[in-house]
Amino acid sequence: xxxxxxxxxxxxxxxxPGAGGxxxxxxxxxxxxxxxxxxxxxxxxRMELMAVISGLEFLNQSCFVEITTDSLYVKxxxxxxxxxxxxxxxxxxxxxxxxxxxxxxxxxxxxKKHLVTWLWIKAHIGHLENERCDIIARQSAKNxxxxxxxxxxxxx
Numbered sequence: 001x002x003x004x005x006x007x008x009x010x011x012x013x014x015x016x017p018g019a020g021g022x023x024x025x026x027x028x029x030x031x032x033x034x035x036x037x038x039x040x041x042x043x044x045x046r047m048e049l050m051a052v053i054s055g056l057e058f059l060n061q062s063c064f065v066e067i068t069t070d071s072l073y074v075k076x077x078x079x080x081x082x083x084x085x086x087x088x089x090x091x092x093x094x095x096x097x098x099x100x101x102x103x104x105x106x107x108x109x110x111x112k113k114h115l116v117t118w119l120w121i122k123a124h125i126g127h128l129e130n131e132r133c134d135i136i137a138r139q140s141a142k143n144x145x146x147x148x149x150x151x152x153x154x155x156x
Contacts, residue, residue, distance in 0.1 A: 021140025
């Protein structure tokens, strides 16, 4: 029987692009794990993606996963856009490369291991875990320690 894990996520960027961070809370029964990292130069969308990816990649076995996010970019990307991009060899309808393709490919790979449901919530409405993730993400953005080399080199 698969375990049920709840993942709460948020990404933050101080400037867009700018220093960024993500906050992820994983919850299994009464156990909780917080994941976070700060990047020197990135975007808000990349941090929203990283928040989800970090949670999914942390799990070492297949699970039922309920992901709560305030990012329509992530939710729509997974539910609506990935199936289209895959059919078009990861190109947009305008035949351009998908933005943040490195992270979308990681997301696609990590989703295959789990049975995932998505809950979108409006940001900053007092949802306890979303507010916690926001605080964690902003704190990490204020103390970056990682270079987002894919983003930096793709912007040259």
